Amino acid sequence: MKPRYIDAIIDLAYGGLIFVSVVLIVVEGTRVGLALGLGVLVSYALHVIWKMARFDPEWMTTEMEETVEEAVEQTIGEQVDTVQQRIETVDERIDRRPREDEIENLLEETVADEPASGEDETGDAAR
Known part of the structure; x- marks a missing residue:
């Protein structure tokens, strides 16, 4: 047989x-x-x-190598995904912050919109 x-x-x-x-x-x-x-x-x-x-006398060694490789790849992949998500979150926060030129324009608009001293809100001089 x-x-x-x-x-x-x-x-x-x-x-x-x-x-x-x-x-x-x-x-x-x-x-x-x-x-x-x-x-x-x-x-x-x-x-x-x-x-x-x-x-196959080498099957145990091969199986262990494959198992360890898969575990390491999975663990590293998960860690890379976590770091990538954190980087994207930080990038979003940075993108939401106003840039220096936007701040300057906003300040200029605010200063231009404020009535000058001695004028009321309608733009007439105080009497």
């Missing part, structure tokens, strides 16, 4: 044992079913590790 067929049969057997543990939980109670289910899951995890090591 080919190793792939044997692995498929073993995987199906583990699936069957997990199904049996679920049936035992329903019929007999949780203690027996959980004990069998946990035992099956632990042995299945060991089987998967053994199988992956047999097919």
Whole structure:
């Protein structure tokens, strides 16, 4: 038999044992079913590790590298997004502030609109 067929049969057997543990939980109670289910899951995890090591001895290293790279990319991406949002907020605040020439024009308009001393609001001289 080919190793792939044997692995498929073993995987199906583990699936069957997990199904049996679920049936035992329903019929007999949780203690027996959980004990069998946990035992099956632990042995299945060991089987998967053994199988992956047999097919590709470098799989664990590769998987860990990919996992770490993805985590770092995600973390850095989130931090860059946060910094970018802060920069945009600061830029908006800066854009809302009046510029120096706008302040000077506003002051000139205010001074020009104020009545001269001795005149009332209608522009007539005080009597």
